Amino acid sequence: MNPVKPGETRRTPWIVGVSGASGTPYAASVLRALLAAGESVDLVVSRASRLTLLDETGISFRDAHWREDLREWLDRGADGKPRTFEADISAVRYWNAGDLAAGPSSGSYPSKGMLIVPASTACVAGVALGLSKDLLQRAASVTLKERRKLVVAVRETPLNGQTLRHLVTLDDAGASVVPASPGFYAGATHIQDLVDFVAGRVLDAAGVRHDLYRRWQGELGGGTSDQ
Secondary structure, eight states, X not given: OOOOOTTOOOOOOEEEEEOSSSOHHHHHHHHHHHHHXXXXXXXXXXXXXXXXXXXXXXXXXXXXXXXXXXXXXXXXOTTOOTTSOOOOOTTEEEEETTOTTSGGGXXXXXXXXXXXXXXXXXXXXXXXXXXXXXXXXXXXXXXXXXXXXEEEXXXXXXXXXXXXXXXXXXXXXXXXXXXXXXXXXXXXXXXXHXXXXXXXXXXXXXXXXXXXXXXXXXXXXXXXXXX
8 A cells, every 4th residue: 555666665654633623733733843854644634624724724625635735734824824834745645534445544554653633522532432433533543452652632621521531541542642731931932832832742742853842951931032
């Protein structure tokens, strides 16, 4: 399914699932950082997330034009301004969320793990219960059963008892639960800084190197604007 040409090594991507929760800028930041780190990405965008993306950015994500739409999405900053970033998407492979025969639906398909960002409570429930109602949930279930890294960036507030129990189930299964809760000690001066902090913590949980935020060094005042 991922043919290896002579002289090439097998492509082993990170699977990135984008669910319908608010927070598409988090996904954009994670995708840009993965690509900047030289990682390959398999992208799964749920049906609900397309509505969220349209509402938050005005971008219609279309299967037939996913490259153009993805490039436009990743080029925008968290404040919605176009041409803020420039991302090379040549290492991205896109899978339709309704394609349950796609590569990531099988444990024999090579991947480093999966990041779900943002993760809605419906997505959390589906993965915790093993429903596999679409490719995003199926790929997450496969990631767990193969003992690969699964990072779930849940974006909801407040959290009710049912969702909390689902998150505990995911934690027990080996997933890392990363709430989309930005920290302010890194000296944020722009909405992009807060978005990048959460994206950076997602990548920290996955073990991917990045420079999205200033790390704590044990010195008070290190996050002031003059640093």
